[in-house]
Amino acid sequence: MAIHELKADVVILGGGSAGTIAAIKAKEKNPEAEVVVLDKGPIETSGAIGRGMDALNIMASPGYSTPEDVVEALTKVTEGILDQETAYVLGKNSIQVVKDLEDYTGREPGDLFPIDENGNYKTSYLHPVDHPLYLAMDGEDIKRALAKRVRNLGTTVLDFTPAVRLFTKKGRVSAILAFNIRTGKFYFIKTPTVILTAGAVGKFGLPRDGYLSGIYEFPGNTGEGFAMAYHAGAELINLECFQTNLLMKDFNGPACGYVVIPRGGYGVNAEGDRYWSHGYWSGDMFLAVWRELQEGRGPVFLKMDHLPEETVEGLEKVLWGTERTSRGLFHKARGENYRKWDSVEQGMEEITLCSGHSMSGIKVNKDTETTVPGLYAAGDCAAVPHQYLTGAFVFGSIAGEKAVEYAKKNPAPATDVDIKQVVAEIVAPLQRAEGLTVEEVEFKIRSRISQYLTPPKSDPLMKKLLWWIKRIRQEDIPRIKVDDYHDLIKVTEVKSILDCAEMAAKASLYRTESRWGLCHYRLSYPKRDKEWDDKWVVVRKNQQSGEMELHKEKVPAPRWRFHARLEYEYPSLHLDIGHGYEHPQNGVLDPWINEKVKREGMQTPKRIVPNGGAIA
Structure with missing residues (x-):
């Protein structure tokens, strides 16, 4: 199978909101840079706003609100589990997003966004604070306008070509592997920088109607950004905070x-x-x-x-x-x-992992840097809590500029990966004569995510999900059979969903309290615990052992002291249902069945007991 090798300065994984604006800003910063955008579909309609968008859900608008007001809102809704510097950058740069979108769409002030009699962008109240931070938008054409600007700047756009592997060398980004889901053409791209803009884990829990793609998020968002960052050694945070979609x-x-x-x-x-x-x-x-x-x-x-x-x-x-x-x-x-x-x-109907509407994702600083040199993240997969579309544009812009600067100073490390062997492993489901359909395996894991992870969270159920994850990896993933390259990418998607489910379950078990209302309501610990104030649960992969590790980490010291909790209390559950009927006890020996065992020459199997012993 032919593998086409390319070289790039910046590779962007995901051509949605954050990805397209990252490409624009990278090319504007350095027009000579080779910037490549990879996406599962055409960038004109891919991502969460492929059809357009109706608002910037968080915005600091002069005359109405300030960047500090954005920090106040996010401090409150995150209950203080926040890097306030990222929130401040979100608020400070949000006005530039408005100007950029008017430029890209060719729309005048007052047309794309409402303005008041003083020429200020007119925001409305939505957040649980006394500041108007919501800016309406008539934005049906913004995604196509962004895509047009990306292409006009000379960016290399590989539509229908998602990434399937992210490679590092000595802890630094070194290369990306992708393939076209229509032609099967593989691309091995050597690069010093990668920007992860692959969106939320939209396909996570299964909707109650059972439709695999009938979800709130864009159906192509299946957690590859989370999973690739994890396997590269980057840290992820807040994965115990679920987006419980209404x-x-x-x-x-x-x-x-x-x-x-x-x-x-x-x-x-x-x-x-x-x-x-x-x-x-x-x-x-x-x-x-x-x-x-x-x-x-x-x-x-x-x-x-x-x-x-x-x-x-x-x-x-x-x-x-x-x-x-x-x-x-x-x-x-x-x-x-x-x-x-x-x-x-x-x-x-479902649960997902997202930073745009919630808090979970790849740990980044205000410059969108992850804990892996050369790896950046923006949009719904980067853990800037409650950033919405505004954050995708703000931090996508920053990522594009920072990545292209890094690439200019840091050439891609030499790679020693056996790429042919990696490709052979990826295409193995195409070679099998028979097996499970990828849809069967996807339904299996997602239905169990909904069954065992949906809040309020039960410790025994979450531990049972971890048992299922291990079993599905061992028994089902190796048996998937697909017939074309379109279904082949779904195998990667299922593996990403499994990775994200494991991270979410382990992070939920690690945080020994309840917080964020229903998002992390843990029945074994049904109250907030001050010991967890200002603390992240950090998840990472040990690059030597390959094991998942978790630790507690204090968030950066806040610059502003704002109210750090929402106005709610966890309920006290009293479920005493009385004493049920007890019938007389039967004997523990059954001569009838024992006689049959002896007559048929069967050996009585050992009965396993919970403490790990065995009783004949």
Whole structure:
């Protein structure tokens, strides 16, 4: 099988929001640099905003809010588990994101984003703080505009060509291996720098309807960024903090509370009562929804019937256009109407790992550097908590500039990997005469993630998931059979999901408390513990032993002292159900079955007991 060798200064893994802007900034910083973008699809429509976007969900806008206000909001929703420097950079650079997007799309101020009578970008309230940090956007065309700029700058774009291996030499980035999922053409790219912009672990838990790709996130986001960083030796943090998605029931897409709530909508329970004080996607709100379901007041709904007709029509334009075009058809087929209070049923359909909407990901500093030299990360796979699309653009920009600077001073280390052997291992599922389908194995692990990891978290269930992960790796992964290169990439995806599940389960068991509302509600430790204040759980792979290691690490000292907790308490569960009926005891010896064993010449098997011994 032919392997095409290339050399690059910067390779970007993922052509979504962070990846495309990283490529733009790298080429603008050094037009002579060879920048390569790899993606599973065409960069015009790939990633979480392939159809466009309707807002920058966190934004410091002069006249309305400051970078310090962004730090305050993120300090609160993370309950103090935050590197405030990254939050400050997010707020400080967010205004440049607005200017860049207007430039790339050719849109005037007031067209792409709303402005007030003073010419300031008009933000709205959404976060659980007294600052307006939400900036609406009419952004159906932004992804195509970004892709056009990337190509016009002379970037090498390999569409339909995802990365499958990240190589290091003496702890530094050295090369990338990728293949085209349509042609099977392999690329071995020697490079001193890689930017991971591969998105969230969108395919993690299984939605209740069972559809493998019917998820909130972009279906191509399956944790490769997390997994590649881990295997390269980079540190990951907050993997015990799950994004417990509150989605539109059965549609498995965003209910778009972030579109509706800043315009006056809110969540209600089945009795029509508002169930929580705010609609921000933080753990306290998810915990409030869980309570409604447990106490018999579910399902919950996104209420819009009280809004003016003009507002409802505007919401329909955004939700059925910019967000997902199939949504309007979904409502029409069900006879649902936003002018009825219970038309948008919401459900807690799945769990994912993400930094954009939550906290989990690759540990980075304010310059997007990971703990591996030459490796950078941005967007939903980089652990800048609650950064959303704004953070993807802010830190994608920084990553592009920093990586191209690093590449100019640091040539790629020589590689000694047997690339033909690596390729042979990757294509092995194509060579098998028979075996399991990759969809069967994906369903198996994802259904068990939902069963054993979904909060509230149970220690015995999480330990059982780890047992399943080991078994699936040993028994199922080696038996996967695929028929084409499109399905071959799914084998990599399943392996990434397994890696992320193991990291999430072990991190959840390591953090001996509950925190972030429902996101890490651990039944064995159902309260916050001050010993865990200001502490990360760090996950990394020991490069000598290959074992997963975890340790506790204090976050950088805060520059600002803001309120560091949300207004909620964990419930006290009292589940005494009384004493059940006890029938008289049977004997422990059964002559009938023993006689059959003797008659058939069978040897009575040993019975294993929990303490590890055996009883005949």
